[in-house]
Amino acid sequence: MAQQIADRRDIDFVIWEQMNGEKLLGYDLYKDFNRKACDMIITEARKLAIKELLPTMQEGDEQGVKFENGAVKVPESFHRVHKLLLEGEWGCLGAPAEMGGQGAPSLVATAASEYFMGANWSLFVYATMGIGTAEMIHKYGTDEQRQAYVEKLVRGQWGGTMLLTEPQAGSDVGALTSTAVRNEDGTYSLTGNKIFITVGEHDLCENIIHPVLARIEGDPHGTKGISLFIVPKYLLNDDGTPGQKNDIVCTGTEEKHGIHANATCSMALGSKGKCTGYLLGEERKGMKIMFNMMNGARMATGLQGLAYATSAYMLAVNYARERVQGRDMSDFFNHEAPAVPIIKHPDVRRMLLWMKSYVDGMRSLFYYAATCRSMANVAESEEEREFYGDIYDLLTPVIKDYLAVHGHEVCIQAIQVYGGAGYCKDYPVEQYARDCKIASIYEGTSGIQAMDMLGRKIGMKKGKVFGDLLKEMQKTVSAAKDNETLAPMAKKVDNAVNRLGEVSMELGKKAMSEEIKTAFAHSWPFLDVLGDVIIGWMLLWRAQVASEKLAGKIKKKDEAFYNGQIKTAEFYARTVLPVSIGRLDSISDGCGAAIEIDDGGFGGL
Ligand SMILES: Cc1cc2nc3c(=O)[nH]c(=O)nc-3n(C[C@H](O)[C@H](O)[C@H](O)COP(=O)(O)OP(=O)(O)OC[C@H]3O[C@@H](n4cnc5c(N)ncnc54)[C@H](O)[C@@H]3O)c2cc1C
Known part of the structure; x- marks a missing residue:
């Protein structure tokens, strides 16, 4: 285990x-x-x-x-x-x-x-x-x-949720129709239906506190008119303990591709006209306040993708060490040669190193962001705190989407390493793959994260924050260039960082021109390739640290670990980054076919 x-x-x-x-x-x-x-x-x-x-x-x-009679049992x-x-x-x-x-x-x-x-x-x-x-x-x-x-x-004594999504309001939260009416006592009466609510109902705690987005009657359409309400499952007694049941009920749970044990609930508010909500913050500021939770949830979703990938990778490595199949390639013509563990086969080694490069790179990226978050709180100067806070904000959509998408790819690759066994339920890698898929869908799909990056984040402070991130990458590149072993891979990361800088400017300009739709058709490839380059940076940084350790006195058992860092960075720089540069070239080329094709041209009519 x-x-x-x-x-x-x-x-x-x-x-x-x-x-x-x-x-x-x-x-x-x-x-x-x-x-x-x-x-x-x-x-x-x-x-x-x-x-x-x-x-x-x-x-x-x-x-x-x-699910039974409004109750959910875990x-x-x-x-x-x-x-x-x-x-x-x-x-x-x-x-x-x-x-x-x-x-x-x-x-x-x-x-x-x-x-x-x-x-x-x-x-x-x-x-x-x-x-x-x-x-x-x-x-x-x-x-x-x-x-x-x-x-x-x-402390988890009470559960929490987030109620945004409605059948007609998914990515477009502004289309929600849940309504709030002011009561004389300062509370609000809510009506509406929410769907896909994570842990909206369950039997693990004595109360559940729902933050609910709704529109106060008469307030404008779109996100500007949305307010946020606290809606407890049980209203509180004067002494703060859970009392009378509020008029919010779970009407069903989803049968899903994965995360089966995590309740995804439909919630009906005010079906008896008695759902009491308490305004949180100011009226019509609901989206701004909700983004506090959403940004944290986006980071947590990235970590979910990484955690699954980590587990799937560890399983795959260990399986490859144990599963005996086929002769070593150097014994190809010797039919008497013993069978070897599959980790000895070149193609299996390629799969494992590919997985390791993503898992390691994604872990470093997440922990780097966690460091930035801490520094944004504790750094001495206001300037430093702002710097780290901005980098953290810029990285949020990358972490949310890249770790979700590539975490899932790593899980799928783990199935491949297992062969037929991986496709069967006897081994947990197929569960990790199923469970992981959701991470690129909820908390804002890949498409929504890509729009956030191109529409808002690249241009933060007139592009200064994006420029600062590139400079951070270049610092690592400069240090690695002075190291004989690392210099060739540093050159490759350098090329990718420079090309990324150029393409971000081109795409940013295009997004503000009449070619806006073409620009946004390339927004996800851009977000993804930005992630690729960041992973290259993280792996080079790891290799730099490892190389310094190897130059000093180290324990024997650490040697393989540190050498592994250098080989992982080399693998990524020489096999993944050249493809990433090709992807950057294709974004720069700016193919508009996805926009120009007639709707009927997609076929199937
Ligand atoms: C298991 C699970 C748990 C969930 N938990 C919660 C929860 O706790 N609380 C909650 O409120 N919601 C929750 N959701 C809802 C989730 O956030 C939405 O499913 C998600 O935001 C996408 O909305 P949608 O499903 O309506 O898809 P749609 O918005 O219909 O999107 C369909 C496709 O169109 C694309 N698309 C849509 N609009 C645009 C656009 N403007 N530009 C480019 N592409 C676009 C999307 O990227 C996607 O690929 C959960 C969903 C699931 C499945």
Whole structure:
């Protein structure tokens, strides 16, 4: 089982060697967390993930959730483990102390979450969904609302959700029709139907607090007219305990491709005319407030993709070490030669190194973003805090989409490494692949993330933030160019970074011209290739750190690990990045066929 979860050695490498986590621990905010304490937390998280969460993953997939008379039952085995997560305060490890969380550095909380998500994401989310809800209430709520909800949500005593989607309002949230009417006592009465609501109803906690987007009667159409309401499943008694049932009910759960044990609910609000909601923040500012939760959820979705990819990769490597099939290529003509583990076959090695390059690169990218997030809070100067905050914002759509899309590809590749066994339910890689697919759909599809990048993020502060990111990449390239082993791959990353810079300018200009539609037809390839180049940067950075370690005195067992970093960077720079440069050329070429083709030209009429 231990083989089915993120590689501890690699997590330690990223946190302590690549991201220099000990520098972060020097800031006052993290004074309660020294290196030893952090190591211990990560060790305990890993143990809990392996011992308790992982054994429930397959069972959860098989049993799914059960819906009956408005109630949703999670798989039986989830109850005990959910309790353990809450008792250990694992869900709120990274949440700020002033909200009732443990306030751990985000790098440490990320490592714990990577373990929990890779072991059973569907279960972990019941314990953590409330944090985003709590953050919004903490930031925009009244004192009374903060007092009533925040700590209980953060600690998972109560569940949280997010109610945006309606049948006619998916990507276009502004098309929602849920309505709120002001009552004399200052509350609102809500009516509407929401669909696809993650953990909208379940039997793991005593109350569920729903943040609901709705339009107050008479307010304008579109996102400008949307307000946000707190709608508790049970209204609160004067003493703050859950009391009378509110008029919000679950009307069904979805049968899905994956994440079977994670309830996806349809919710009816006000079918008896008695759904009480409390305004959160100001009227008509609902979208702005909701984005606080959505941005956090987008990052968490990226981590979900990475966590699945990590687990699928670890399984594939171990399977390839054990599965014996075929002779070694150097014994091709010797029919007496023994069969070897499939890891000895060149094509299997290629698949594994391809997977490793994405998993390693994506992990470094996520942990880099987590570092930026911490630095945006703790750095000494306002200028530095702004710098890191901006980079974090810029990276959000890349992390959301790239880790989802390529995480899924890694899971699919893991099935290939297993051969026929991978396609069968006896092995968990097919579940990881099914579970992972959702990550590029919810919290804004790939297309929506791409629009965010081209429509908003590239142009942040007149392109300064994008330029700053390129400069960060170039710093790594410059350092690596001075290293004889790394110089050839540094050159390749350099070419990709430079070409990325050129193409971003061209595409940005095109997006503001009459060729806007053609530009946006290339927005996803651009987002994706931006991710490719960032991964190249991350792997080169890893190789640089590894190379410095190899030049010093190291333990024997670390040699293979560090050499592995250099080979991974080389593989990626020489086999993936040249394709990425070709993709950049194609974006620059600006083919308009997708726009020019008649609707009928797609065929099938
Ligand atoms: C398992 C699951 C859990 C979910 N959890 C939640 C939840 O907790 N809360 C919640 O509110 N919602 C939730 N959702 C809903 C989810 O966020 C939406 O499904 C998603 O935003 C896409 O909306 P849609 O399904 O209506 O697709 P559509 O919006 O119809 O999109 C269909 C396709 O068209 C593309 N498209 C649409 N509009 C544009 C555009 N303007 N430009 C370019 N491309 C476009 C999309 O990229 C996509 O490829 C969940 C969904 C699922 C399946």
